[in-house]
Amino acid sequence: MPDTPAAQSPPPIVGVIDPDPVARNGLRALLHRLGVDVSTFESAESYLLATNGRNLACLIVDLLLPGMSGLELLRRLRSAGNDVPFMLLADESDVPTAVAAMREGATDFIEKPYVDVAVLKQVQKLLHRPPDATHA
Numbered sequence: 001m002p003d004t005p006a007a008q009s010p011p012p013i014v015g016v017i018d019p020d021p022v023a024r025n026g027l028r029a030l031l032h033r034l035g036v037d038v039s040t041f042e043s044a045e046s047y048l049l050a051t052n053g054r055n056l057a058c059l060i061v062d063l064l065l066p067g068m069s070g071l072e073l074l075r076r077l078r079s080a081g082n083d084v085p086f087m088l089l090a091d092e093s094d095v096p097t098a099v100a101a102m103r104e105g106a107t108d109f110i111e112k113p114y115v116d117v118a119v120l121k122q123v124q125k126l127l128h129r130p131p132d133a134t135h136a
Contacts, residue, residue: 012057012127017041061089086105
């Protein structure tokens, strides 16, 4: 009897939420290097509507979004019991807010302008964390 190839699991889906289309497309292209699928959203509200609470492998979220901020989205997800790995992108002036977000359950933040290698390394780390990993 011939061996049948093991079913390959689909690639993880990383969500990118950023109001800037250039930033969204740049992150999409960058993350494709990791062999992941990328879903992009221009706002927290568009993410919530499109995903209907479905967990993605991780989220990369700009702190300053129109409407609901990245921090507000984090709070909403955590209060709903959604522990998706959550990385914030924050300008230097927003670092204190990003640190506060870490206290509320964000997995990490990267200061903008970011270095591609730093983003790739952090996303790889988030995608391979154990399911029961606790937040910093």
